[in-house]
Amino acid sequence: MKFERYGKGIAKGLTVTIKHLFRHPVTTQYPEQRLNTSRRIRGNELIWDNKKCTGCATCAKACPQGAIEIMTSPDLIENKYKVEKYQVDTGYCIQCGLCVEACPYEALFMGYAYERARYRRGELVQADEMLLASAERPRSGYMYPGIAAELPEQTLLIDRAK
Amino acid sequence: MLSDAGLRFELLWRTLPPDWPGGFWWHWLVFTIIILAFVLTLVMGFIYIERRGMGRMQARLGPNRTGPFGLLQPVADAIKVLLKEDITPARGDRIVHWLAPVVAFVPALMIFAVVPFQDGAFLADLNVGLLYIVAISSVSTVGIFMAGWSSNNKYSLLGAMREVAAVVSYEIPLVLSITGVILIAGSLSLNQIVLAQGIPFILLQPLGFLLFFIGGCAEINRSPFDLMEADSELVAGFHTEYSGMKFALFYLVEYGEALAISSIVTTLFLGGWRGPVLPPWLWFLLKVFIVFFVMVWTRTTLPRVRIDQLMALAWKFLFPLALINLLITGIQVLAFPEALPWVMVLVNIVIMAVLVLVWSKLFKLGWGRVEV
Amino acid sequence: MALRTEPFVLNIGPVHPSTHGVFRMRATLDGEVIVDLEPIFGYLHRGIEKLAEERTYTGVIPLTDRLDYLASMSNNLPYVLAVEKLAGISVSERAEYLRVILAELQRIASHLIAVGAFLNDCGAFFTPFLYMFREREKIVDLFEMLSGQRLLYNYMRIGGFNQDVPDEFLPAVQRFLRQMPAFIDEYDYLLAENEILLARAKGVGILPKELAINTGASGPVLRASGVRWDIRKVDPYLVYDRFEFEIPTGTVGDCYDRYRVRVEEMRQSLRIIRQAVEQIPAGPVKGNVPYLIRPPVGEAYARIEAPKGELGFYLVSDNSIAPYRCHIRPPSQINLTALRDMIVGWKIQDAIIIFGSIDITMGEVDR
Numbered sequence: 044m045k046f047e048r049y050g051k052g053i054a055k056g057l058t059v060t061i062k063h064l065f066r067h068p069v070t071t072q073y074p075e076q077r078l079n080t081s082r083r084i085r086g087n088e089l090i091w092d093n094k095k096c097t098g099c100a101t102c103a104k105a106c107p108q109g110a111i112e113i114m115t116s117p118d119l120i121e122n123k124y125k126v127e128k129y130q131v132d133t134g135y136c137i138q139c140g141l142c143v144e145a146c147p148y149e150a151l152f153m154g155y156a157y158e159r160a161r162y163r164r165g166e167l168v169q170a171d172e173m174l175l176a177s178a179e180r181p182r183s184g185y186m187y188p189g190i191a192a193e194l195p196e197q198t199l200l201i202d203r204a205k
Numbered sequence: 206m207l208s209d210a211g212l213r214f215e216l217l218w219r220t221l222p223p224d225w226p227g228g229f230w231w232h233w234l235v236f237t238i239i240i241l242a243f244v245l246t247l248v249m250g251f252i253y254i255e256r257r258g259m260g261r262m263q264a265r266l267g268p269n270r271t272g273p274f275g276l277l278q279p280v281a282d283a284i285k286v287l288l289k290e291d292i293t294p295a296r297g298d299r300i301v302h303w304l305a306p307v308v309a310f311v312p313a314l315m316i317f318a319v320v321p322f323q324d325g326a327f328l329a330d331l332n333v334g335l336l337y338i339v340a341i342s343s344v345s346t347v348g349i350f351m352a353g354w355s356s357n358n359k360y361s362l363l364g365a366m367r368e369v370a371a372v373v374s375y376e377i378p379l380v381l382s383i384t385g386v387i388l389i390a391g392s393l394s395l396n397q398i399v400l401a402q403g404i405p406f407i408l409l410q411p412l413g414f415l416l417f418f419i420g421g422c423a424e425i426n427r428s429p430f431d432l433m434e435a436d437s438e439l440v441a442g443f444h445t446e447y448s449g450m451k452f453a454l455f456y457l458v459e460y461g462e463a464l465a466i467s468s469i470v471t472t473l474f475l476g477g478w479r480g481p482v483l484p485p486w487l488w489f490l491l492k493v494f495i496v497f498f499v500m501v502w503t504r505t506t507l508p509r510v511r512i513d514q515l516m517a518l519a520w521k522f523l524f525p526l527a528l529i530n531l532l533i534t535g536i537q538v539l540a541f542p543e544a545l546p547w548v549m550v551l552v553n554i555v556i557m558a559v560l561v562l563v564w565s566k567l568f569k570l571g572w573g574r575v576e577v
Numbered sequence: 578m579a580l581r582t583e584p585f586v587l588n589i590g591p592v593h594p595s596t597h598g599v600f601r602m603r604a605t606l607d608g609e610v611i612v613d614l615e616p617i618f619g620y621l622h623r624g625i626e627k628l629a630e631e632r633t634y635t636g637v638i639p640l641t642d643r644l645d646y647l648a649s650m651s652n653n654l655p656y657v658l659a660v661e662k663l664a665g666i667s668v669s670e671r672a673e674y675l676r677v678i679l680a681e682l683q684r685i686a687s688h689l690i691a692v693g694a695f696l697n698d699c700g701a702f703f704t705p706f707l708y709m710f711r712e713r714e715k716i717v718d719l720f721e722m723l724s725g726q727r728l729l730y731n732y733m734r735i736g737g738f739n740q741d742v743p744d745e746f747l748p749a750v751q752r753f754l755r756q757m758p759a760f761i762d763e764y765d766y767l768l769a770e771n772e773i774l775l776a777r778a779k780g781v782g783i784l785p786k787e788l789a790i791n792t793g794a795s796g797p798v799l800r801a802s803g804v805r806w807d808i809r810k811v812d813p814y815l816v817y818d819r820f821e822f823e824i825p826t827g828t829v830g831d832c833y834d835r836y837r838v839r840v841e842e843m844r845q846s847l848r849i850i851r852q853a854v855e856q857i858p859a860g861p862v863k864g865n866v867p868y869l870i871r872p873p874v875g876e877a878y879a880r881i882e883a884p885k886g887e888l889g890f891y892l893v894s895d896n897s898i899a900p901y902r903c904h905i906r907p908p909s910q911i912n913l914t915a916l917r918d919m920i921v922g923w924k925i926q927d928a929i930i931i932f933g934s935i936d937i938t939m940g941e942v943d944r
Contacts, residue, residue: 051770052775053771053772055767057502057503059763059766060262060505060704061262063261063262063263068260068261068264068265068266069711070265083723083724083725084721085725105636107637107640137639138726139639140731141636145868153725183725186739196745197718200714200715200718201715201749201753201756263704263707263708264707264708363609504702506701506704508696508771508773508774509701509777510700510777511924511926512926573780575922575923
């Protein structure tokens with residue numbers, strides 16, 4: 044190795060590092076400080092609207108993993124399908140969002156929350172009430188610009204740090 | 206008439222220097238406790254400074270959750286490490302495996318016996334202080350090699366071999382670079398050297414300081430010479446197979462030796478405990494922290510050198526410069542003993558700049574590709 | 578009196594803090610010098626090509642994300658181009674410009690990781706790595722705004738996109754473009770002229786030009802060896818022929834050249850994005866394609882200049898809703914074939930650096 048530049052390269056590197064010592068670090072102290080996620084986040088759960096759903100199972104056909112399980116029975120009086128079981132195995136889900144895109148009746152949404160870890164595999168399966176929208180299960184704006192407009196804006200690192 | 210034992214006790218009592226307060230054994234006890242406390246506390250402080258300082262320089266915070274500002278992080282680390290299971294490799298050499306951390310750690314402690322914290326405040330005023338330090342600090346290499354050998358692991362053996370080669374190569378420029386200081390101060394005793402520093406020797410011996418700093422970093426395996434424990438290459442080098450308290454001792458060895466080299470640099474080149482307003486031991490601590498901060502700074506910035514480049518750096522760059530430094534200092538001390546110190550400072554800085562530039566231009570380090 | 582030495586075999590094993598992913602190298606060492614090297618991969622094989630035969634054409638897109646998981650947008654692109662070629666679907670102009678912007682942003686993000694990991698392997702203790710992650714975070718934030726995910730985007734669709742970019746995307750890209758050049762300059766100031774880095778990386782792991790062409794290397798590895806070959810210029814796809822940019826080429830083909838080529842490519846990508854953002858027209862982005870596509874019987878091969886090299890998809894269709902065969906040409910695997918010739922004769926530390934400079938993602942090598 045030749046010290047052709049007489050140690051200048053090393054000195055330059057040292058100045059960069061020492062300048063960083065006086066800058067504000069970009070770390071976020073989770074869980075006290077949280078950043079806003081994207082408005083279109085494909086969070087860890089699915090949210091289902093059982094009033095609009097007709098049981099067509101397009102979402103189940105679109106899912107690459109086969110994570111959605113639907114069981115319907117015909118209701119001959121009103122000439123519709125009655126959805127008996129709608130179950131999503133969140134353990135198999137890869138959060139790709141293809142089911143939400145496929146639904147023709149706008150009855151399926153991705154979840155906005157992302158802290159949905161569980162202790163047991165069995166608890167990951169979402170069924171019945173765990174699928175309905177509520178205050179602690181907000182819907183994300185993926186494929187729904189109307190919902191996205193009401194969610195808080197995403198914090199970008201470009202704006203937070205120089 | 207005194208009995209045999211009484212006569213021996215009388216002789217021992219009378220061999221004390223008259224000015225030591227409270228007698229020999231009290232002095233020894235107090236200073237041993239001070240040194241142990243100093244080393245262990247400051248090692249923890251160093252670990253904290255390194256993690257926080259390196260974190261800030263890397264645009265992140267260091268540890269800040271254990272205790273206020275993360276001050277208890279080293280304590281948490283120590284407790285965690287003590288509670289871990291102690292694993293010995295099945296086919297390794299058990300006794301050597303057990304002894305290696307001890308052999309590596311004890312010399313780092315023993316160096317502080319001669320380092321002066323204040324005028325007259327040290328464990329023993331050896332008039333061969335520097336020679337003692339140089340001799341003792343080489344022993345920890347044996348400990349590291351024992352660790353690499355007894356782990357029965359190819360990676361550890363490679364790491365240990367690299368370590369031995371590097372330390373042996375760097376002993377020579379290290380020792381030669383402080384001979385200039387000895388010549389100017391006229392004594393090997395560390396206290397005398399501090400007392401002789403009217404102006405700090407870093408100004409009178411800039412080349413010596415540079416060589417000693419680089420050589421010291423290489424001796425203690427700090428970046429940019431930390432290929433002995435290169436995380437991204439050999440998993441962890443010679444301490445791959447260690448866990449629990451033995452690993453804690455190796456960790457202590459690393460920071461303890463960093464502390465030792467910082468203390469020696471402070472004593473020899475920065476003026477030890479000398480300073481205007483604050484108490485002397487506080488000056489000593491401040492200077493040690495500054496030297497260590499420079500070590501942390503270089504660790505954060507510089508990449509690692511390769512093993513053959515490391516050896517070539519020692520033998521082809523540092524060693525000749527150390528010899529030339531000795532020659533020039535000898536000439537200055539003998540031929541111009543009454544010259545104004547500031548003139549000598551300027552002359553020495555110019556000589557250092559010229560030598561470093563000229564030497565850098567002239568040589569080539571390391572092998573290229575080997576034909577197989 | 579000659580000293581008798583004996584070569585021994587060291588397994589730089591699959592689980593290793595440095596090799597990027599699960600990659601195993603069996604090295605025969607003589608002292609510290611490597612005499613022979615045998616690369617063994619396959620630890621991350623997931624059967625993506627077989628799984629693709631069981632999913633619809635749109636359902637394969639999340640699968641292609643997981644090939645080179647550090648550069649997902651660039652993986653979606655050749656697959657989508659191949660299907661469009663097969664089925665004869667045309668894409669609107671706004672969608673093409675958007676694809677260019679996303680591909681170039683993804684190139685910057687991928688090269689950031691490549692350079693950061695390379696410098697980390699050289700020993701600069703995580704400092705350039707962390708600086709690089711801070712900048713990559715800015716890009717990943719932009720992608721999160723679009724698709725909702727931070728690593729595996731699944732954003733491109735056959736015929737364009739399903740959702741247009743939100744209104745705040747293009748202004749955010751412009752803010753990013755203002756900040757990024759200063760960062761690349763600071764990064765250069767940190768380590769480009771560092772003597773230790775030059776000693777470690779200059780002249781190390783040379784890939785000669787003929788060997789590079791003969792083994793089928795592509796991407797920055799090929800360009801660093803002196804061959805001016807970039808698919809964006811030679812065989813332009815999308816709207817690349819409307820932009821003005823240069824192809825950085827190296828001279829020698831050592832690790833340092835590969836590192837410099839990647840940094841210069843980042844700068845050229847910024848240039849392309851700036852031009853694309855100025856020229857992008859308004860219009861629809863969603864293609865006029867049915868929900869379940871049935872391309873006619875035939876085959877198609879589409880390739881792009883992915884950050885790691887030439888990524889190609891070869892699709893065979895038999896007029897059903899799933900591909901009959903989907904073969905992927907992984908750039909990392911083909912760049913890896915020259916590894917033995919690059920490493921033999923150097924030491925273990927150099928082997929790690931050389932492997933890092935080729936920039937491999939095991940997801941692509943093993944599929």
